[in-house]
Each structure stands twice: as structure tokens, then as C-alpha cells.
Amino acid sequence: MPVEEFVAGWISGALGLVLGYPFDTVKVRLQTQTTYRGIFDCLVKTYRHESLLGFFKGMSFPIASIAVVNSVLFGVYSNTLLALTATSHQERRAQPPSYAHVFLAGCTGGFVQVYCLAPFDLIKVRLQNQTEPRARPGSPPPRYRGPVHCAVSICQEEGPRGLFRGAWALMLRDTPTLGIYFVTYEWLCRQSTPEGQNPSSASVLVAGGFAGIVSWAVATPLDVIKSRMQMAGLKHRVYRGVLDCMASSVRQEGLGVFFRGLTINSARAFPVNAVTFLSYEYLLRWWG
Numbered sequence: 476m477p478v479e480e481f482v483a484g485w486i487s488g489a490l491g492l493v494l495g496y497p498f499d500t501v502k503v504r505l506q507t508q509t510t511y512r513g514i515f516d517c518l519v520k521t522y523r524h525e526s527l528l529g530f531f532k533g534m535s536f537p538i539a540s541i542a543v544v545n546s547v548l549f550g551v552y553s554n555t556l557l558a559l560t561a562t563s564h565q566e567r568r569a570q571p572p573s574y575a576h577v578f579l580a581g582c583t584g585g586f587v588q589v590y591c592l593a594p595f596d597l598i599k600v601r602l603q604n605q606t607e608p609r610a611r612p613g614s615p616p617p618r619y620r621g622p623v624h625c626a627v628s629i630c631q632e633e634g635p636r637g638l639f640r641g642a643w644a645l646m647l648r649d650t651p652t653l654g655i656y657f658v659t660y661e662w663l664c665r666q667s668t669p670e671g672q673n674p675s676s677a678s679v680l681v682a683g684g685f686a687g688i689v690s691w692a693v694a695t696p697l698d699v700i701k702s703r704m705q706m707a708g709l710k711h712r713v714y715r716g717v718l719d720c721m722a723s724s725v726r727q728e729g730l731g732v733f734f735r736g737l738t739i740n741s742a743r744a745f746p747v748n749a750v751t752f753l754s755y756e757y758l759l760r761w762w763g
């Protein structure tokens with residue numbers, strides 16, 4: 476099984492993550508807390524109360540973990556295409572796979588990466604939602620002291636299965652939308668590239684950026700539900716499942732709840748995925 480796709484996915488995932496992290500924190504807060512009036516209000520309050528560091532809460536952990544997840548995603552995607560079409564990544568420009576194969580491989584990659592992503596994403600969301608300022612002498616410590624403490628506390632208080640809270644919503648979010656992600660990327664690259672040639676850097680950046688925006692736009696409703704289910708254990712609010720969480724969110728906040736974080740998700744998705752695809756493509760070309 477070729478491994479360079481896993482390594483390229485690893486590095487490109489880490490680069491994309493750092494770039495998009497502040498957007499991600501604002502998104503998670505807007506989706507799960509009701510104290511902010513909008514993106515700008517959340518930016519200002521976070522900065523005033525927690526300084527710039529507030530935007531990077533819990534990042535050290537995702538930088539390692541999302542790199543693993545991205546590596547699984549791109550590695551499984553590329554190896555599924557290899558199994559379906561018998562072409563390696565070097566051969567795919569000359570013999571492009573069909574969109575059906577790209578979609579299937581993307582869904583497979585999405586489905587497999589959920590198993591790694593679920594606990595990491597849960598810890599990230601819990602840490603991002605701690606709005607206490609950095610520890611000052613005398614102030615009460617935040618609920619979780621860091622990623623490891625967070626993981627241990629969840630295991631103790633909610634059981635080891637608590638680490639997979641929201642995993643079902645995450646799987647429903649990621650399986651189809653990662654198929655859409657790779658199809659959008661391939662389609663846009665092929666539109667702007669003469670047949671058989673490698674896409675230019677500009678094409679890769681634009682195609683990667685739009686693949687991010689399109690897939691996140693489709694994924695946002697389930698992203699909101701996923702984040703709420705992940706927070707539920709902490710707030711001692713129990714949803715009976717994905718449908719129950721959807722119904723009770725709509726009942727209380729109207730249909731607009733499904734679009735919470737859409738603007739910020741899209742603003743984040745462009746740079747993150749442009750950089751992810753650019754570094755992925757170039758690393759693979761560089762390794763031949």
C-alpha cells in the first residue's frame with residue numbers, strides 16, 4: 476500500500492489546521508453558546524476577555540491529531556482509488572478516474588477517518604468552549620486543564636463511550652460530504668487544466684478552496700447537531716439521538732439553527748483547504 480499519500484496528508488493537514496484555527500474557535504462558540512450576537516461580537520468578546528490566545532485554545536492537541544486524521548483521509552482516499560481504478564496517483568493525470576469513483580473513494584476516506592476524528596473532535600470542542608480567561612491567581616480553574624485532563628475526565632464522568640459522543644452525527648456529516656469534497660476539487664481542477672497535465676498552483680488553490688466551501692456548506696446543519704451532542708454530556712442535557720437533537724434545537728431556535736456558523740465555516744474553509752490541497756499535491760509531485 477503506497478504510504479506517501481498518508482505522509483502528504485499528514486503535513487498538509489497540519490498546515491491547514493493552524494491557518495484555520497481562530498475561525499474554528501469562533502465557529503464552535505457561535506454554534507453552542509447563545510451569548511454572542513454574531514461573528515464580530517464573538518471576535519471582540521473573545522479578544523477582550525481572553526486575548527489572542529483565546530482563539531488558539533486547545534490547538535496543540537488538534538495539530539497532532541488532525542494531522543493523523545487528514546493522513547487517514549487522504550491515504551484511504553488514494554488507496555481506494557487505486558483499488559477501484561488500478562491507477563496510482565502518478566498515473567491519474569493521464570488516466571483520470573470517473574467522478575463516481577472519486578465520490579466513492581472520498582466517502583470511504585470520510586467514513587474511515589471518523590473513527591480517529593470522533594474523540595479528538597470532542598476534546599477540541601469541549602476545550603474551545605471554555606471561555607474562562609487564562610488562569611489568574613485566585614480565579615477558579617477552568618473545567619478541563621488540557622487535552623489529556625479532558626480525555627481522562629470524560630472517561631471517568633461519562634464512561635469510555637463518552638469519548639465517542641456525537642460520533643454518529645459526525646459520520647453522517649463526513650461520509651457524503653467528503654465525497655462531495657473530492658469531486659468538487661477534481662472537477663474544478665479538470666476545468667482549468669489541459670488534459671493530461673498537472674494543474675497549476677493557482678488552479679489547485681482555487682479548487683481546494685472551493686472544495687472546502689462547498690463541502691462545509693453542505694455539512695453545516697449536521698455540524699451544528701454534532702457540536703451540540705458533543706457538549707450535551709457536560710451540560711447534563713441528554714438527547715435521545717441525532718433526530719431528537721435536531722427536533723429540540725429547531726423547536727427552541729427555529730430552522731435558522733442549522734445554518735449557525737455557515738459564514739465563518741466558509742470563510743475558514745477557503746484558506747484551510749487551499750493550503751491543504753496545495754501542499755498535498757506538491758509533496759506528492761516532489762516525491763515523484
Ligand SMILES: C[N+](C)(C)CCCC[C@H](N)C(=O)O
Nearest residue numbers: 649652653690691694744747
Ligand atoms: C467534509 N467536511 C466539510 C465536513 C470536512 C472537510 C474537512 C476538510 C478540512 N480538514 C477542513 O477542516 O476544512
